[in-house]
Amino acid sequence: MQTDLLQGTLDTLVLKTLSWGPRHGYAVARWIKDTSSGTIAVEDRALYVSLHRLEERGWVESQWGLSENNRKAKYYELTSAGRRQLQTKASEFTAYALAMFKILQTA
Amino acid sequence: MRQIPGIRRLPHVGTSRSSIERDVDEEMHFHIQMRIEDLMRQGQSEADAKATATREYGDISLARHELASIDRRSARQASWRETLASVGQDIRFALRGLGTRPGFTATVLLTIALGVGANAAIFSVVDSVLLRPLPFTQPDRLVHLWETFHSNVDNRSEASYPDYLDWRARSKTFTDLAGYHGGGFLFGGSQPATVSGAKSTANFFDVLGVRPLVGRTFSAGEDAIGAPKVVLLSYGFWQRQFGGDRAVVGRAVTLDGTAATIIGVLPESFQFARQGGAQIWVPIDRGKVQREQRGNHWLNVVARLKPNATAATAAQDLSAIMRDLAKVYPPSNAGRDGLIVPLQQELVGSVKPILLLLYGAVVVVLLVACVNVANLLLIRGADRQREIAVRVALGAGKARLVRQLLTESLLLAVFGGLLGLGVAQAGLRALVGLIPAQQIRGIPQLATVGLDPRIVAYALLLSLLAGLGFGIIPALRMTKPALYDALKNAGRGSIGGASRLRDGLVVGEIALTVILLSGALLFGRSLMRLLAIDPGFRAEHVVTTNVVLPRANYRDAASQVDFFRRFTDRLRETPGMQSVGLTTKLPLDFGNSMGFYIASQPVPAPGQLPNASYREVSTDYFRTLGIPVTSGRTFGAGDDATAARVAVVNRAFVTAYFKNQDPIGQVLTTGSDSFHVVGVVGDVTIGKLEDKIPPTLYLPFAQNAEPVMTVVVRTTATVEQPSRGIREVVASLDPSAALSQVTSMDDLVTASASVFMRRFPLYLVGAFALTALLLAIVGIYGVVSYSVAQRTREMGIRLALGAEPKSLVALVLWHGGVMAAAGIVVGVGGALALGRFAATMLYGVRPSDPLTYASVALVLAVVAVCATIVPARRATRVDPALALRSD
Structure with a gap:
């Protein structure tokens, strides 16, 4: 249950990261760590599993390209199905967080 | 995928097994290198940076395995999707192409529909008749047994009851043998109907391995002389006559004027082509005399082979028994042999x-x-x-x-x-x-x-x-x-x-x-x-039906003769009826045959006895069917039970046995009886139209009565009117007698095999x-x-x-x-x-x-x-x- 939740959460975060445009896996990892100021500590391995799985589901597409320092890197990009998935998950998650927040407030 | 802006495109992501693993490794390598460089930029030593990067990444060999397997899976799915898409494209393209040429498409479709349709129709017949196993247990172990005369397969006959008993007692290659023969019944009490059925030995259904749908099949002893009468219903008859009522078992019914008990219903799948029309089955009920005559062949025999036996070893077994019987009982068994035919071939071989x-x-x-x-x-x-x-x-x-x-x-x-x-x-x-x-x-x-x-x-x-x-x-x-x-x-x-x-x-x-x-x-x-082919009789304007008397009310020959005498007299007076005759067998029915001695000729060796097909007919039979009398006379009113026994023969009989003799006045002996030949008539087809007409003997019905007779009527009208006339006459004489359907002779010829x-x-x-x-x-x-x-x-x-x-x-x-x-x-x-x-x-x-x-x-x-x-x-x-x- 918990791992599912975590996996789902990580997937949503990855989709969000890609929503501003194509990135390679390292950039995705850095952005999540930097933006959450290290709150979300996740193994890089899990992040790549998430990326490859999102690709298998057709929410993300990949392609080899050249990185900013001219190295061969695999870039990921949201598909339109991935964008819809992100919207669904984001609103689900917001509703969930609001509900949690409300309950915790009344306590 | 569209080109990602700002990024130079490199070769496409691989889909083969090795390229997938290479891609996974490269991606991992890139990540760790980038991390090391970042960390070193922040002041870590190369060794520390390497250790941190690897730790942050997690289990590398696990990752390699996981990622590669995800990618392989998605590559497989992608290639499937691609195939499906291209097949779909082919289909859409083909449909569009066919749609633009409706004439061509319709012609082709019609052509294929005719070709495949005709084929499927015939195949379904071939399948149900030839390919599907018979509805019995292990049907390939079942065989049909015949007796033959001088090993001539065309001259095969049913077994006599004593021979059947000896086969059962002596054979070493059968688990069991059972017998059956066809028959008609009068079913019901006051207004009986004729029902076709069959009679079998008590073990018949056990040998076939058929279990009843309701109730039981025959038990041992129920085929003995004088045993209480029991009846098995076919599925179809049970449905039609009793509405599929399961409580029918145990009910008493009237069969041929006597009481019988329904003991069971056969399954829907049961069918036995040699008695295909049988609506009911009862145990054999012939009397002592017929069960003791070794020369009287009336029982069809089926048998199940022992597991180690084959049709060939069974045939040897049967022949050995028949040779023994020929030595012990030469008058009836000399020259007789046995024949074994696989049941499947016996039942569907002709079609x-x-x-x-x-x-x-x-x-x-x-x-x-x-x-x-x-x-x-x-x-x-x-x-x-x-x-x-x-x-x-x-x-x-x-x-x-x-x-x-x-x-x-x-x-x-x-x-x-x-x-x-x-x-x-x-x-x-x-x-x-x-x-x-x-x-x-x-x-x-x-x-x-x-x-x-x-x-x-x-x-x-x-x-x-x-x-x-x-x-x-x-x-x-x-x-x-x-x-x-x-x-x-x-x-x-x-x-x-x-x-x-x-x-x-x-x-x-x-x-x-x-x-x-x-x-x-x-x-x-x-x-x-x-x-x-000239069948020797004139079929046009002749209608025919069977008249069946309940045996219980007509036990002796005199009462049977009396009924049919009154019946023909009354029917002849009915308007539209030109001539009325009776017979035990119609020309296209196969008949029984008998062996006899000719009094004026030397006694032949056993097994060499002259042989003729025979049937019992009434006085006007020949006139009604237009069969010419070539010499002598046919039967008269005087040829009754009290007079000397007489016979009429056909021309083939004269050719076969009286080449240089005048047939009129000759005496034929069968052992107990002797007949005086009084006339010769034209040849008439017996059985099949194309078969050679055998020597045939006609006996007067009044001297050889039967409770079931076939009436032939030459009329000036169509089938309906004589049909009603015959029905009315029978009803007025005895409502407990029954008729089968009235058919025209022409239709019978057309429907013949x-x-x-x-x-x-x-x-x-x-x-x-x-x-x-x-x-x-x-x-x-x-x-x-x-x-x-x-x-x-x-x-x-x-x-x-x-x-x-x-x-x-x-x-x-x-x-x-x-x-x-x-x-x-x-x-x-x-x-x-x-x-x-x-x-x-x-x-x-x-x-x-x-x-x-x-x-x-x-x-x-x-x-x-x-x-x-x-x-x-x-x-x-x-x-x-x-x-x-x-x-």
């Missing part, structure tokens, strides 16, 4: 050749259909040469094009096959409707024949095979590189190879049609010969042959029209140079004529080669009958010319100027 022949015929029809469709596809393909050339020029691979064209063929095949199921359903109904009820009883499987899932699967599989068959040659031919020249000359020149192939297919089609037509004609001529076995294949093979002929006409017409259209320019030039239109017609006719001639020659050769398989089914005509082949050749030649004349005339109407300018 097997016909079914195989019909199956062969429908396979030929399907072949013709396929050839025709292949030809239409080739013609259409020629029109599409440009389209295909363009697609090749645009980079379509040959394999892809072949697939595209095959998709079209398979689609046509499947849709045609689905339509064919409708054709099969209608065809089956018509086919079963063609079979007289009398013959259906002998092939009870036909009653349930239909389109079950097996047949649907067969039809669809056949369609796909056909689709591949007629699609592959055109597909390969159309994508042949040489045809790409088509682009240059815009499909205007005719291409020799393709037109030769088309002509060859038409020749094949005509040849197959010739084979079918010859077959149909041979059956037609057999039927004509058969119907031209001899006529049916020729008429049925004639109708079907004839229908198939006409179908093939129709397809062949379409084929010839299509190919010739096409070649005329292709040669418009050539025709135009010829006309411009002053050719006579007549010579152009001749040119085109020549093309059709050569194809027809070649097809006829090949077809006649094929028909001659195949004809010997049909030889046993023909009558009075040889399979190599020259008149048949001459007529078929003539028909096809005429048809070919007619199919060619329309396009030929079109050739002469070409406007030279237009034809030349049109390029």
